[in-house]
Amino acid sequence: MAAKTVTIESKDYVFNTLKEAQKYYNAIVKELYDAKLTLTKGQDFEDLKWIYTTYCGYTKHNLDKLSDFEITGFKGIRTVREKGGQYVPTECCVIIFSDSNSNSTEEEFYTDKAIKEIALKQNPR
Secondary structure: OOOOOEEEOOOOEEEOOHHHHHHHHHHHHHHHHHHOOEEOOOHHHHHHHHHHHHHHHHHOOOHHHHHHOEEEEEEEEEEEEEEOOEEEEEEEEEEEEEOOOOOEEEEEEOHHHHHHHHHHHHOOO
16 A cells, blocks of 8 residues: 655645654644643644644535634643543644634644545545
């Protein structure tokens, strides 16, 4: 089976493998968590925004929220996720949405899941 490449269009970059792309963005999320930072601008912000909106477009997930709210930030949190039948602690991305009245909501977002979906769409069999 050939490795799936992943093109991140927000920075016009091609990762040679799915795992390489997942590792790169998981490191960003971990760094946000470790530093307790909220990302609100810059290339990493644009990349995460592109990954999320592209994933939503492919899966029809949260399209109503994307039309009503603006993505204003990303931060890392610690959560528990099922992996292979076991629950393991992991870092995950949280998207911060704001509406026109400056009300904000947050939602968990797994970059590895989204990147995998994007890779599948970019590399059909």
